Amino acid sequence: MTEPAPSRPAPTLAPALAVEGLACRFGRVQALAGVSLTVRPGEVMALLGDSGCGKSTLLRVVAGLEAPDSGTVRLDGRLVAGEGARVPPEERGVGLMFQDYALFPHLTVRENIRFGLKGQPPAAREAADELLEQVGLAGHAGSYPQTLSGGEQQRVALVRALAPGPRLLLLDEPFSNLDRRMRDRVREDTVALLRRTGTTALMVTHDPEEALAVATRIALMRRGRIVQVATGEALYRRPESLFAARFLADAAEIPARIEAGRAATPLGAVPVPHLPEGAAVRVCLRPEALQVAGPGEGFAAQVVRRTFLGAASVLHLGVPGIDGPLRARLPGPGPYGPGDAVGVTLVPEAVLVLPDEDDASS
Ligand SMILES: Nc1ncnc2c1ncn2[C@@H]1O[C@H](COP(=O)(O)OP(=O)(O)OP(=O)(O)O)[C@@H](O)[C@H]1O
Incomplete structure (x- = not known):
């Protein structure tokens, strides 16, 4: 007689990122005052808020560049910070893209992109070349960053961050160095690339329009706390506080x-x-x-x-x-x-x- 199969709970997909009760203080500044947030696989979450509300600190704690005073960070269900864990940034499988792109001026576009792929199989380099092709920059592979336009540099930085295939991509104000005309196009291209590569992303911005344009959900922050998490449409049409209503649009x-x-x-x-x-x-x-x-x-x-x-x-x-x-x-x-x-x-x-x-x- 065969044993009946043990009844197992249906497999649940762990959140790509789960932070719980994060607190982080710098001297007298409580940069994070108890932040809990979940980002689902494949989601593009915007962290939206005024200057100084703690957005970048949250990103840095998730990346492992900053240790929280309390609270936990889990990536794909794995504890990486808090409760005694402190996994270094390079072992978190997280990609980072900063406002200033941080491209190496003495390396070509291709060398910049391959920089983070050391020790990976040749297929990873081919995939990176393919990404460069997809964003229309294959012809610039041998150029130096400073010879490229702002929009092209942004794309190089994005491809560099995506090339190692991060489980989670962290973007800090990724469009703020672009002029308005270029920004809309670059935003659309970025979202398309994130979708195509199935990348989960957490993006810091202070611009509600940008958050609405790019994110699947928005986490609105104020003074080290998250005040509302919702789709852009829900946050715009059904803000739960006067603060949220004012932040999204003038009235x-x-x-x-x-x-x-x-x-x-x-x-x-x-x-x-x-x-x-x-x-x-x-x-x-x-x-x-x-x-x-x-x-x-x-x-x-x-x-x-x-x-x-x-x-x-x-x-x-x-x-x-x-x-x-x-x-x-x-x-x-x-x-x-x-x-x-x-x-x-x-x-x-x-x-x-x-x-x-x-x-x-x-
Ligand atoms: N390393 C640090 N040392 C001291 N204070 C810090 C440090 N990092 C951040 N802070 C302070 O913590 C608060 C939150 O800063 P954070 O950079 O996270 O805000 P932000 O929302 O990203 O703002 P911005 O959009 O201006 O970058 C600010 O008051 C900031 O001055």
Whole structure:
């Protein structure tokens, strides 16, 4: 008689990166104050936050360049820092790419890329050449970095970081040295290359637009802590705090209190079922929360200024009872100009109502 097969739990894929309760202090600065974060295999996670909030420190702790005061780091389920473990950076299987690319000026592009492949079989060098080909730089293999454009240098640095086939790629502000025109293209190419190579990545940025463009999920940081982890769309459309809402996009804010499950504004009341009666809130109106029509429709407003952006234009609107102008966005040049009377209505699903962090009584 054959023994029944032991029932095993379905195999679960360990997170590519799991950090738990990380704390890191430099003198009086608490750079990390209890950070927990999980990055799934194949994911591109952005670490988003203001200067000094601890993004680079977190990256350095994951890379092994900094030891945490407490907490743990696991890569593919393997403990590499904390609880007595301290695996050196070169044994973590992690790739690093810095803002300044850190290319060796005295080595050619090919030599730069092969630098991290010493001791690996010839197939690794061939794979690296293939990557160089994929990013369109095969013709520059013999060139020195300083003879390349900023975008080309960025690609060399990316290929160098990817060549050893890291389990996790850590990128610190990888696009900030590029001018705006080039940045969009390089971002797209980078994401495509990460997808093609199936690389898991953790990328530091202070730019919400960049995080939205590149990441599968965003971890928003503030003062050494992570305040929200979500897809870009969820973070943008459903921020859990006023801080998150403000970080992702500018908005006009109207202070209000919840009464009978609603927040009143000079543009009408907004239902707020999820906050308690009497709570002090801010009603945040981003441009997409306002619909503009001719006078007589909705609430009366006046165009103060119009900024033409090409594909769209932004109207700055004065509304009685609201301090400062509201901004609305229209496709193309739009029919309205300064001084025009218009009608404004709220787009309820685009209005954000969040607890007022600045209000001491809430
Ligand atoms: N080696 C260090 N010695 C002393 N203080 C440090 C050190 N590294 C970081 N800090 C401090 O820790 C805090 C977090 O720095 P960190 O570089 O992680 O922030 P960041 O979010 O990456 O900022 P930025 O975008 O400006 O690089 C800052 O106040 C910084 O001055």
